[in-house]
Amino acid sequence: MQIQFSVKTTTFLIIFYFLHAAAIAGIPVKLQCEYLTCPLGIDNPIPRLSWQISDSVQNAAQSAWQILIDTDSATVTNGEGRIWNSGKVSSGKSRIAYDGSELQPFTTYYWTVKYWDQNKRSSSYAPVSRFETGMMTPSNWQGNWISDGNPIDYRPAPYFRKSISIKKKIKSARAYTAVAGLYELYVNGVKIGDHILNPMFTRFDRRTLYTTLDITPQLKEGENALGLTLGNGWYNLQSKAVWFFEKAPWRSRPKFCMDVRITYEDGTSEIILTDQSWKTTESPIVFNSIYSGEYFDAGKEIAGWCFPDFNDSSWKSATLTGAPSQNIVSQQLHPIRVTEELSPVSVKKIDSKTYVYSFARNIAGITRLQVHGEAGIQITLKHGEKLYESGLVDFETISKRLLPGPNDPPDPFGTDVYTLKGIGTETFSPHFNYKGFQYVEVRTSVPMELDKTSLTALVVHSDVPKIGDVRSSNSLINKLFEATNNSYLNNLYGYPTDCPHREKNGWTGDAHIAIETALYSYDGITIYEKWLNDHLDEQLPNGTLPNIIPSAGWGYHWANGSDWVSSIAIIPWQIYQFYGDKSLLEHTYAGIKKYVDLLERKSKDGLIDWALGDWSPIRTKSNTEYISSLYFYQDAKILAEAAMLFHNGSDNAYYLKLAEKIKSAINNKFLNKETGIYAGGSQTELSAALFFRIVPEEFKGKVADKLVKKIHENNDHIDIGLLGAKTLFNALSENGQADLAFKLLAQDTHPSFGYYIASGATTLYEGWNPDKNKIPSLNHIMFGECAAWLYKAILGIFPDPAEPGFRNILLKPNFITALDWAEGYHDSPFGRISVSWKRENRRINYKVVIPPNSTATIILPAPKENPVLESGKPVKDNKSIRILSKSQESVAYHLLSGSYSFQWQ
16 A cells, blocks of 8 residues: 655645644653662651653753653553642743652552753653652561571582472562572572672661562462572672681671562562571682682582472471661662673683683683583682783782681682582583682693683673763873773672772772772762761771771771772762762761761861871872871861751851861961972872862962972872872862873873873772782772863863762863874753864864753863864854853853854864
């Protein structure tokens, strides 16, 4: 059949289309609940709902919104919401707190949103999204906590199983599983989900996480079997090391509690719960340690152990046990997954039983071994970051951290042992461990032929969405940016860690130094909200925090001064700046206050000496009293500003006064007004004064000049430690020295970041020794501020403290002389901020895209000759731009949303 239109009909349709398009705005996109897409098992009774508007029209903005929520998707599709119909709400906000009827547990809610634009035109409703509640309250748990009843030092990991019979058609089924340790769930022989190392590490005796998995596709009418494997994780760490987790107060045999809720198509429901009817036995995982490795004896595999027809009469009944804590809450964060597979770039055969596999970059994760051979052959896989000259894996700098007793079996870092069962091609990957490595030494108990296909590296980390990137004409800087992001992801496992090959500890100082790098490049709010709960769980009544979080008790009495555990204030504040969401800041407010009050009690005349200082410096040490007092000042200032947000006038006044007292004390003691030098005049000490903004206005120029002089005296190379890595580059670019900062960053001779990159590094290192084999970790994030600096100094993207969450964007680019071009983006809560600039024909072309519903304040260098043009025309001809200010140095403009192209000489 052919359809023919007359010219008149076609003209009518075209006119109708454009009239219709003109009457309707764009459409809401990226609907999320609690910063997740269609989450299962949320416990928050007032969840946060968010969206973005999709509208390419210049100056696009939201003037109002309307949300519909119902338990029936068809009702929402038809434009109704019985659970919540917000009505039209005049507001530009695109993240709101739920305000409908009380949410019920174990319920799926469907929702949509529409908005009205700047011209009062209504959009269409967004495609229907959903979220699902979980337990909501601990009283809804039905299951019992069970374990295998073995002692804590018993090495084999347990299997658990239960057969169930289903006689009706299933509509949906969810497995709610709270675990002390780690677990994998199987239904009828199928592993559920692609998450690994679940649940995340917490202070187990104060907070226990449960996960929600959809098992509807795997269950069927008739006979079914549930199977579960438990790993030790951090709950029962059997390896002995200098951080003493083997002495954790919570330590016990791994245990779990599960409710499987089945809803049938006839509207009835059933709960399958954990009790003594579950059966348990040893699994072929004969040893597992989150520190060191996993040993798997395939000869002990039990065929069909989690299938319905398996005979478990020889298995013993599960043992009832107590809950690890009374605070059992839903795990709502981006899960840990395998995100990439890497084939080896080379395989070196050392001898008939030894091979060394090399991979393209240093990673965190596991390996997948595929071999065939006779039963009983043992294969040992030793993962590491370095090689001896012999070509074998080098553990020398980290092995001293493990402290096995004289009667303990061997337990080296990064080592898996697989014993073959001798049937066909066998595949092994560890279940409850991860390592940091670039090389794998494979040893076989008898001569075997292995090749590149025998071993694959699996990259593993918290699978946070990527939301930013920076590229430039300098390839070394591009590699440095990638190395920094690699290091960040390699150290993200439900909490930020320090290194994946040995400690795996949540060092607070490392994390807050790198927080902006984290938030520019990755959507990690769910990880940090979880980790700040860990902070509150660890905080003592007097305000003290440990330097690693979670902790089993280590770190409360050393290196937990203000420079390290200011993470409790800095990270919530930065989350507020990047997301415009004050929930975390409000949640941690009392904890921040307790900590600042602790610092005040420890201080004397406004100063405090409680810090590691500029940790791991290249050469010059910095004054610890000066450093700790700077962080004391920053914490007091954050607390004062938070108090203002929460309308606490008395706290605001008190902590503002305290901050001023600290600032004055620092300047009175450490500023030499004659010379412009702070403390000992190191690069870190001078840059920190500028970065923390404590320098009196009349001395800023003198202090900045002294910093530049100090750098030149060091042959234009860095001489910093951990704190200086945060302060130096920012202080320079904020004080007219962006070119010098870039030169320092791009140096390829030692000491510098570029030296390691030029030498082949794919991650950041823990120290500055020119011999990398003497550095304890080659995969560390503590010097990771450099990637955030590229967003700030080169692209010029900043959140505006006056309108946080990039509601208004600050754009302050530096057109680095040594670069021909730079480009990048950051996906803000309102959409993508895109920036690029390029030198062409003695002119600079600068392009920027401001997402819908945002505005921007852009500060550009004042033109030397011709005026700044936008799209080839004077700025005054563009109604989306207005000039805010002019000076000899710069011009400031206010931009509405849209795309812009500036040119000037």
